Amino acid sequence: MRTGFWAGVQLGMWGLCGLFLAGCEEKQASKGDGYPLGDGYPLKVCVVSGEPLGSMGEPAAIVYEGKTVKFCCSGCEGDFRKDPLTYLAKITNAKP
Numbered sequence: 001m002r003t004g005f006w007a008g009v010q011l012g013m014w015g016l017c018g019l020f021l022a023g024c025e026e027k028q029a030s031k032g033d034g035y036p037l038g039d040g041y042p043l044k045v046c047v048v049s050g051e052p053l054g055s056m057g058e059p060a061a062i063v064y065e066g067k068t069v070k071f072c073c074s075g076c077e078g079d080f081r082k083d084p085l086t087y088l089a090k091i092t093n094a095k096p
């Protein structure tokens, strides 16, 4: 029953591939202008609006005092800059 075995192995590899690709897509979606996006950023939502990142198109991101901050859209960056400490706390508290 070697055929069955290999079919199982191939199915398993396809499954792994799917997981891998899904992870890649997530990272690609958060790629920005040379910022280290997607590297341990704890939030999947905009710190300002709470909307899922990417729900408004390409997520916006900045580096504020060495910390990456992501927004659902560039409009939220303006709100962040009005009260950065509040929003930074949200990111800090979200870390495990």
Ligand SMILES: [Zn+2]
Pocket (backbone or CB within 6 Å): 046, 049, 051, 056, 071, 072, 073, 074, 075, 076
């Ligand atoms: Zn927004």
